[in-house]
């Protein structure tokens with residue numbers, strides 16, 4: 221299979237920038253928003269303590285004190301990114317952004333969509349936090365706007381989900397995908413490579429499961445050990461080893477090769493956390509990791525989708 225012509229980039233995968241340009245003919249930027257949500261995996265509704273890698277602090281804005289409104293966050297984000305993009309997606313990023321009654325969700329999402337040049341929503345959440353009325357709300361938005369739902373999965377293996385205290389299982393993820401399919405909502409899944417106890421085969425099985433589902437996008441990143449998390453403690457007391465850069469790059473390339481060529485690769489590295497970052501050191505140099513992934517695909521002379529069995 222040759223590299224598809226609709227990837228208008230020099231990379232060996234379908235990146236988000238190319239996707240926006242294909243769809244809207246211009247640069248689009250996702251503006252991260254902290255709308256003050258919490259998480260059922262932290263407050264006891266599902267579990268306490270959260271996922272073992274989650275630092276639980278929320279955005280930098282939240283750490284500073286009172287959160288600005290959604291509209292204010294969009295205005296300042298637009299000012300910052302306006303030289304690089306003409307349209308924006310309001311990205312409800314922090315914690316579980318569907319964890320509220322549907323009327324509150326409607327109010328927050330409407331506030332975002334009423335801002336000039338905001339053409340859609342991207343909503344980060346958990347597979348077990350999607351009430352039918354929430355899905356109906358998103359379906360309604362999808363008729364007028366560009367809507368993504370970002371579901372944290374991390375691994376398709378229940379043994380891993382249990383070990384990392386995700387508080388949901390793979391069946392709940394599959395149910396969520398099923399419930400959202402055919403409603404005009406674009407689905408993006410988040411996975412982590414390097415989770416404790418996972419073999420290469422486990423990672424590839426997660427990728428194969430995603431490749432076989434009606435999923436439009438993916439975010440992949442390596443496991444990071446952060447100060448103040450359960451995983452950070454495991455790292456410090458040497459009960460886990462974190463993945464090496466070479467292994468991560470090789471596994472990302474393996475994963476990309478089996479994903480559909482139309483699946484948008486929204487992220488291949490982890491973000492932020494410098495003040496509480498423990499390890500692995502290499503993960504902080506995002507550009508170096510991205511270059512290494514592209515170099516690895518070049519070395520193999522392969523690209524995303526080359527082994528996709530659609």
Ligand code: SF4
Pocket residue numbers: 259260261262269270271274275276315316346372386
């Ligand atoms: S689901 Fe997200 S916000 Fe909730 S504990 Fe896990 S990583 Fe943190």
